[in-house]
Amino acid sequence: MSDQTDVLQGTLDLLIMRTIALEPLHGWAIAQRIQQISDDLLRVRQGSLYPALHRLEHQGWITAGWGASENNRRARFYALTKAGRKQLETEVAKWERLSAGVNLVLQRT
């Protein structure tokens, strides 16, 4: 149980950081973006999105600030920090190794 959530959580962090690496986004937009880019294969549960955002912010990898949304309302935008960028690189590298490994196992057995 707990292992699975850990993996999922780690993956969600990675996806969030990757999504806002291009431009600062608010929470709803991050969820939408992940869904769109993954061709609706991945769905982000709001129940885990916001805790993840707050955790990342608390850890100093992303920062938050208030700004105007696409429909001109006050929304909370998240952007990657310098430390976050470094963290993203290591996370991506880690993920690539992991998925490559998993793929190999799946293909060769």
Next chain:
Amino acid sequence: MRAWHIVRSRLRSLFFRGGRESDLNEELQFHLERETERLQASGLSREDARLQALRLFGGVEQIKEASRDARGTAAVDALSRDTRYAVRRLLRDWRFTSAAVLTLGLAIGANTAIFSVVNAVLFRDSPFAEPDRLVNIYQNDLGGKPLVVVSYDAYREMAQYTDIFAAAMAATIPFPARYLHEGGIRSGTAEYATATYLDVLGLRPSLGRWFESTEERPGAPLVAVLGYQTWTRVFRADPSVLGRIVRIEGAPVTIVGIGPANYRGTLDVGLATDFWMPVTAIRELNAMPWMRAGPTIIAPFFVKARLREGVTVAQAKAAMDVLAPRLAAALPEEVRGGGEFAVGTGITLVATTDVRIHPQADAPFMAIASGLLVVVGLVLAIACSNLATLLLVRGAARTKEISMRLALGATRRQIVRHLLTESLLLSLAGGIAGCILAWWTLRVLQGVELPVTVDLAVDYRVLAFAMALSLITGVAFGLAPALKATKIDLLPALRDEGVLPIDHRRLTLKNALIVVQVAVSVLLLGVTSIFLQQLAEARERRVGYAVDGVAMLETDPRFAGHPAAAVANMSDELLRRIAAVPGVESAALSYGLPMESAAVATVVEGASETRSSGDVSMVWAGPGFFETLRIPLLHGRVFDARDRPGTPSVAVVTETMARRYFGTVDAVGRRFRNDNQPNAWMEVIGVVRDTGARSLSAGDVIARQPSQFYRSYTQSGLVPTTVVARTSGNAAALLGAMQRELRAVDVTLPVITAQTMAQDLERSQVAPKVVATFLSALGGLGLVLASIGLHAVVAFAVARRSREIGIRMALGAASQQVVWSVARGVAGLIGVGTSIGLVLTILIMLALRATSGSADIGIGNLDVYRPNIDPVALLAIAVVTAVVGVAAAFVPARRAARMDPLVALRHE
């Protein structure tokens, strides 16, 4: 860097929690709206879209909670939530809360107050510099035990060992010293000390200076150092007191310095010395003529010396052993052979750090202090066990609530945390209540009018002690029931079937505690009854002299600065004027207050043995004294105009002294002398009936003091200070007239005391009254605690047996039967406890009766009261205890009996 970020974020979230909360709300709100819009765009109606969005979103509160958790503020949030929850629960169960806070507060308060007193007397840190190089030196008494150094010359001999001692000092025991302050006369104490005093101790005056060695010479202007405590309390810490002239014992004395702030005097037993004066000043200020004459100053001295670097205590001892025989050979006649401060040959030298008050007094003082601490410790133990019982009862009553919360997903840790928060809050409240109570108690104690400055304060150590106690109590007794309460088998508890197995060992311990509580309360009440008995007896005792209609006016002409010759005429004129006041039947002069006696050692002519000092006491009287106080004369005559300074010394003795010392009531013509006045024989000229005395050694109680003798001030060279007058009318009204006459004689004469004999007797019983009040307060406290404990135990039993009670009542048991079945065990506990307490009380009474009526506490004799065993008082105590205990048990038992059987069966 990252750590700093986390710290900052945490701090921010702590301090701007409100802002964070609204941010989070707004953010989630925005998300919901955006989602609703998206769904609306895909063709849903506004309402459907909103519902769909909410559904997708999940629980808003859970998300908030999880987000807060992610932020790391969870612990703080939980703490404040737990605290709020605990406060709510405690307020709802206000009965339990007030019982627990009261229990803890009383116990902690009593402990803190007692600890403060004991602390003030015994456990102070040594304020001296390099205390391990300081030694105390005593001359030994006839029994070879350390006593005091008896003369200034003996000290000088000791101080001459400069190869051993870097420096030495001496100071007398505190002497009573009255002084004029703001128009009134105040009682104080003075030590007559050497110029080296403060240097030897390694202390510095907090203001001004200590006196110089030149000021120690005879004839030097009188100077004094004011005690720091007196300076702050009486002189309001006014620095201009330096250089001011204060009249001490009538003589003008210049204040040159203020003593060290952390030092209270040579005899550091909670009393603060008011003045230090050069050793020679004792000759000018002490009214006793023999103090003024003589080649050396004979007074009880405490001597301390600072060892030279590298000199050991053993080396110093050896040096003093060499000195001892030489000193013994040169011993003044006055301190040879017998009496209160009679010494033998030996010298005792001990390290100052090994002595608390005096080598002979330390053990009894420590015993008394430890006894006190044990008593209040018992009270605290009882209080803690009560709190534990209360918490346990509560835990048992909340079993169902706890299992419900466990079932709803609360973790064991959360529940323990809740319960722990509650008990910590409880003990904190108890600790605060205790501190307030202790502070108040000390203020009351401080308010008791005492003739000396007593230094009592709740200091930081005492405060820490109380807070630590309350915290330890909270954790220890909060955690145990909390852990126990959560160790629940979920299902049976929820179904409310399995009554928890009763832990017999634990209940037995609790029963034993209740028995001890009851026994201790009974014991305290019993000891209180002894004191009350003593008070009542002192009140009823035939004092042996006139009380009604007697008024006394005490003055001291020395404070007006009159020469001795003029003063004698003044008192005679005052006596004449007062005797002429209408209604006055008789008036007389005396030195000091009538019946104010001093213990003396005496030698009877022809007998070799010296009587010990406790045996007989001396009272100053004069012509007209016995007539005014209506003390009947049995044989011979009383003082009259024949007895003048030049004529042979005469004395009047009481019948008991006559019988004991001379073997016959008619002792007229026999001779005896004070032990310390070798050649001053006194001839017995009369025998009077026994009277009670105001004896200072017995805490100023009207003591049985049948062995007394009277001397006349007319032969002593003393200036009479007091006019005693008896009126046929109102004594209180006479006081006004007497003071008018005093002003008419000389307006500068101060009034030291003006009171009726009845007031004087009443006042002399302040000390035993304080003790009786204190003891009955402790006894009452014990009883209150015991009844809280009983109440808790019975409530506990009822809570556990409610199903059983319900079944029995459903089967037709009468409510009396239920009450009885609950109360039976309690009655047994009260019975056993009361019996033990009564037996202990009677044992103490028997032990007191077995004493001789006086006990040696090392530095003097203490009168011991020998009580009668009063069955009525003992019965009254037993009844009070039983009534209070049964009442405490009755409340929950009644509740059990009133329970609706159906409710009891369902039990919540």
